[in-house]
Amino acid sequence: MKPFPIYAARGSGCRIWDVDGNEFIDCINNFTSLIHGHVQPSLTEAAVKQLALGTAFGMPTESEIILAELLASRLPSVEQLRFTNSGTEAVMMALKAARAHTGRPKIAKCEGAYHGSYDYAEVSLDSSPSDWGANTPVSVPYAKGTPANVLVDVVTIPFNDPEAAVSIIREHGAELAAVLVDPMPNRAGLVPAEKDYLAALRKATQEVGALLILDEVIAFRLGFRGAQGLWGIDPDLTTLGKVIGGGFPVGAVGGKAEFMAVFDPSSGKPLLPHGGTFSANPVTMRAGIAALELLDEAAFERLDQIGQAVRDSINTNFEEFGVPGCAVGRGSLLRVHFTDRHVRDYRSAYANPLETRRLGRFVATLLDHGVIAASTGLMALSLPMTDVDIDAINSACAAGVKAAASVS
Ligand SMILES: Cc1ncc(COP(=O)(O)O)c(C=O)c1O
Structure with a gap:
């Protein structure tokens, strides 16, 4: 991870702390495996x-x-x-x-x-x-x-x-x-x-x-x-x-x-x-x-609801800040593409250099706002996330899309 890797010290619920004491909302969740977040009792x-x-x-x-x-x-x-x-x-x-x-x-x-x-x-x-x-x-x-x-x-x-x-x-x-x-x-x-x-x-x-x-x-x-x-x-x-x-x-x-x-x-x-x-x-x-x-039916309802809320919010940000892009995915998983192509497969998702730079700025801005996502733009949500956490993720994403819009 550029400019330097973040070393995790501990996690709890939807949050992680790095060895320098910084706190993040974890939207990597060990590459989707931690659907219950960290240290679920x-x-x-x-x-x-x-x-x-x-x-x-x-x-x-x-x-x-x-x-x-x-x-x-x-x-x-x-x-x-x-x-x-x-x-x-x-x-x-x-x-x-x-x-x-x-x-x-x-x-x-x-x-x-x-x-x-x-x-x-x-x-x-x-x-x-x-x-x-x-x-x-x-x-x-x-x-x-x-x-x-x-x-x-x-x-x-x-x-x-x-x-x-x-x-x-x-x-x-x-x-x-x-x-x-x-x-x-x-x-x-x-x-x-x-x-x-x-x-x-x-x-x-x-x-x-x-x-x-x-x-x-x-x-x-x-x-x-x-x-x-x-x-x-x-x-x-x-x-x-x-x-x-x-x-x-x-x-x-x-x-x-x-x-x-x-x-x-x-x-x-x-x-x-x-x-x-x-x-x-x-x-x-x-x-x-x-x-x-x-992981009962109610858990999946909640995961679907928060996933859709974040996708909808990011898609609104794209319109608001006038930069081409879309948040795709389903349920608790989403990924952001800075393109106006209709993304339906590997080739249409394949990012050009400008799109790659914009994605890089988006992910870095999320980090500055206390939200950690994968460098590919993948975000995996987890059950311990409250509505307040989802609002914080949405605010960070809005800042991320806005920052990416200024990248040329
Ligand atoms: C769809 C899919 N299949 C297989 C694997 C491999 O799983 P593991 O990392 O546990 O070897 C992954 C890992 O991300 C995956 O996403």
């Missing part, structure tokens, strides 16, 4: 209680069953579930499960969408106009050292363009194990998927015999039944993480028993072995149970 109590009983065992505990059942009760598409230590691992295991089930090598993912650090999941994460291809997206490596074969086996599809995506899926259909999609991909702009888009992916995957993997590592925080409940989509596999660990490292892959069967070790070596020293550790599980128990 029930979550802390659940974790501390478990600390005294043991932090990790080389055998199952009751806590993983309780958390898995809680998740399955909310997500009808999830009949079986396995825990991992991160969202990255959850996505990796989902992709491997799709390959193991179908016996096919390729996966398709959306241009600009982030799914963690598995080589296959990070293809075309930060492609640019110089290398992303004219119309059909070209698969571009994200990290140096990505094996060339990864680019052969990952097909990049455009987000929110059903026709183009379906045509690519059909073209690679016979070799395609899965289509991986986040219904509101943050790095690709945080624009919600159009309903038709997800429906088209669902239909096309069924048609070619590939699995549809819904990445809800972030999007599960959008609704009581996750994003799949909101969008009315029935995925084959779902990946989870972030909020389901109650503030501790976590991930999970779940789905229909038919597809999860590749993990089944009950008759010897499974088709797809899956281990993990700290997977399903009971501290994470207990904190996760406490987190989910507090």
